[in-house]
Amino acid sequence: MSYIKMAQRNLWRNKRRTVITISSIFFAVLFAVVMRSFQLGSYSLMIRNAIEQYYGFIRVQHPDFTDDPSLENTFEIDPNLPVKISKVPNVKAVTARLETFALASSGNITKGVLVLGIEPEAEKQFSNPEQFLVRFTIPMAVWDSSDKKLALSDKVRKVLAAHMGESFTDAAKLASIFKDQPIDSMQLNQILHLSRVQGRFISNGDSGVVISSMLAKFLNIQVGDSLVMLSQGYQGASAAGIYPVVGIVRIPNPELDNRMVYMPLQMAQSFTNTHNLLSYMAINLQDVSDKALMATTDSVRKVLANSGLDVKTWQDLNKVLVQQIESDNQSGKAFLFLLYFVVFFGIFGTVIMMVHERMHEFGVLVAVGMQKVNLALTVLLEMLMMALIGIALGYLVALPIIHYYHIHPIRLTGEMAKMMIDMGFEPLMPMAPFDFYVLWQGVSVIFMVSPACIYPIRKILKLKTVEAIKR
Amino acid sequence: MAIIEVVNVDKIYNDSEVKVTALSNINLKVEKGEFTAIVGPSGSGKTTLLNLLGGLDTPTNGKIRVGDVWLNELKGSKLIDFRLRNIGFVFQSYNLIPVLTAGENVELIMQLQGVPAKLRKQVAADMLGKVGLADRINSRPAKLSGGQQQRVAVARALASKPQFILADEPTANLDGKAAENLLQIMEQLNQTEGVTFIFSTHDQRVVSRARRVIQLEDGKIKSDFLQ
Numbered sequence A: 001m002s003y004i005k006m007a008q009r010n011l012w013r014n015k016r017r018t019v020i021t022i023s024s025i026f027f028a029v030l031f032a033v034v035m036r037s038f039q040l041g042s043y044s045l046m047i048r049n050a051i052e053q054y055y056g057f058i059r060v061q062h063p064d065f066t067d068d069p070s071l072e073n074t075f076e077i078d079p080n081l082p083v084k085i086s087k088v089p090n091v092k093a094v095t096a097r098l099e100t101f102a103l104a105s106s107g108n109i110t111k112g113v114l115v116l117g118i119e120p121e122a123e124k125q126f127s128n129p130e131q132f133l134v135r136f137t138i139p140m141a142v143w144d145s146s147d148k149k150l151a152l153s154d155k156v157r158k159v160l161a162a163h164m165g166e167s168f169t170d171a172a173k174l175a176s177i178f179k180d181q182p183i184d185s186m187q188l189n190q191i192l193h194l195s196r197v198q199g200r201f202i203s204n205g206d207s208g209v210v211i212s213s214m215l216a217k218f219l220n221i222q223v224g225d226s227l228v229m230l231s232q233g234y235q236g237a238s239a240a241g242i243y244p245v246v247g248i249v250r251i252p253n254p255e256l257d258n259r260m261v262y263m264p265l266q267m268a269q270s271f272t273n274t275h276n277l278l279s280y281m282a283i284n285l286q287d288v289s290d291k292a293l294m295a296t297t298d299s300v301r302k303v304l305a306n307s308g309l310d311v312k313t314w315q316d317l318n319k320v321l322v323q324q325i326e327s328d329n330q331s332g333k334a335f336l337f338l339l340y341f342v343v344f345f346g347i348f349g350t351v352i353m354m355v356h357e358r359m360h361e362f363g364v365l366v367a368v369g370m371q372k373v374n375l376a377l378t379v380l381l382e383m384l385m386m387a388l389i390g391i392a393l394g395y396l397v398a399l400p401i402i403h404y405y406h407i408h409p410i411r412l413t414g415e416m417a418k419m420m421i422d423m424g425f426e427p428l429m430p431m432a433p434f435d436f437y438v439l440w441q442g443v444s445v446i447f448m449v450s451p452a453c454i455y456p457i458r459k460i461l462k463l464k465t466v467e468a469i470k471r
Numbered sequence B: 001m002a003i004i005e006v007v008n009v010d011k012i013y014n015d016s017e018v019k020v021t022a023l024s025n026i027n028l029k030v031e032k033g034e035f036t037a038i039v040g041p042s043g044s045g046k047t048t049l050l051n052l053l054g055g056l057d058t059p060t061n062g063k064i065r066v067g068d069v070w071l072n073e074l075k076g077s078k079l080i081d082f083r084l085r086n087i088g089f090v091f092q093s094y095n096l097i098p099v100l101t102a103g104e105n106v107e108l109i110m111q112l113q114g115v116p117a118k119l120r121k122q123v124a125a126d127m128l129g130k131v132g133l134a135d136r137i138n139s140r141p142a143k144l145s146g147g148q149q150q151r152v153a154v155a156r157a158l159a160s161k162p163q164f165i166l167a168d169e170p171t172a173n174l175d176g177k178a179a180e181n182l183l184q185i186m187e188q189l190n191q192t193e194g195v196t197f198i199f200s201t202h203d204q205r206v207v208s209r210a211r212r213v214i215q216l217e218d219g220k221i222k223s224d225f226l227q
């Protein structure tokens, strides 16, 4: 009869109590892992959308550009520099950009836009906007039944009307708007045919521009239309131009999708009269952990020593985003702390009951010759087993869930989706994959059970045999 | 040499408002192989005396020797270990660990003593046989009658090969027949194997089986005789 076996049997002695205790640990772990996974998943999505697909993890720029991102704070570089930077370990891609603001108009609609002069080939390696090229846009047609040419049901027309002007990068994404209203493949083919967009991404030396999908919808622009742009150029010169739109991209970051105009770097430089000046060079990384980011930033600084340029991390430049993530992260942790605190009292209550029920038994054991330390150990073992079973069950259920929703993120629809888009987030709720945060939940439970163990241990070590037996 | 010697022992409970003198000026010797009953009315100090003999409690004054050890010289874990190797206990009720079978309850004490597993199994079966419960070795206490549970407790005490077995009102919760049966088994063990028993009781029928009767009254030995 080993102590482990004895602890096991003791667990089954009051089944209901054990089941309740284990379940409370199970639910706490399950909830904590899933909640943390959602949180951390949303942070990494935010970072991926904002940083990897546009901002860059590290930026090289004029020292005054942070405070005043105007054309006056631009710089010229040695053409070998990007190559040198790309050779720094952990650097995935380097791209040079000229960035400015402009008014864009089409017909009598005008909107402020972000003009990004890019090196199209380098940019493909960097943020790869080409992957977001729009292939389908639901036309701004009148989707009512008066149109007899299309054999569409009223419900399908209603869905189309609700998505008027919305763009999609592939047919499957377009088809997904019909997930609550199934349609047959003939109708879908008809819709795809009507929605098809012939666009392409700009290449080096191109004479056209690519604009983002929400901007295109706002300005009511299609591929082949022209975009008129007005701005202030370098050193007060005025800048104006008219450019053919050769493609539309749907950028997953709604804030950017609202106002982006991509043009080849040389075109942007001649538009703004900046000759060969750049706003910044952006760098993406293989390993994006904080530690790797710091190390790579230092290496890049060494490459750029004496150039008079600043090397900044995305965290330096996006204090608001970092703070948002940090405060959300802290409140998530505080919530979990509260959760574990509540569970702790549940467990503590069980432990007190258990000890009082077994005082006589403890007395008998010590009387016949069991050392108090060993007795305390068996009780400790019992509680540890309870905790471990709860943790294991929690993991058993939580891990497949987070794995599944990591690979198939939940896509929000309706009001929730609108709200998130309005706040500038992609309406996706991905879960973070398995990582240390999962292990931390188990460790937290152990930390929580430990103080609950102090009670029985104290009770046993201070046990007065004669009194315990009398009970 | 007597296996138990009690010298000028007083036990005074001081922890409540009123001072209770549970035992006063007890002097006593118990020889190996005795079958001794401690009798007396409720509150006369029987349990208190047995607890002192078993090293579960300490006298206020005086001292007690078990074998060649003066109990007041042992403290804490040394005292627990001494009990494990020298004294068998049978309490009034709920002696057994409910999650262990009869056999495992008997084995447990040998496990604490460090007896190897194979020998433990053998001895446990043997001891349960001696108390007439060979066929209940795999039963949990809840499945045994009160009398059977007390017999398992005797088997457990026996398995530890103690110098003597203390039993505080072992028959108090048993009906006449079961009490009779338990006493018979104890008596037999005493006669055939020379096991020393010291038990307290209220029950006149139990008293009549004892060879030596120590009568307590108000914490004092009123009489001490062989019958």
Ligand SMILES: Nc1ncnc2c1ncn2[C@@H]1O[C@H](COP(=O)(O)OP(=O)(O)OP(=O)(O)O)[C@@H](O)[C@H]1O
Binding pocket: B013, B014, B015, B016, B020, B021, B022, B040, B041, B042, B043, B044, B045, B046, B047, B048, B049
């Ligand atoms: N822990 C204690 N604190 C105070 N007084 C106690 C304590 N234990 C026992 N007593 C008192 O000591 C006296 C002797 O008690 P004890 O239990 O030894 O009697 P007993 O002969 O075993 O009685 P019974 O036949 O009822 O079991 C009683 O007056 C009792 O009230």
Ligand SMILES: [Mg+2]
Binding pocket: B046, B047, B048, B168
């Ligand atoms: Mg008593």
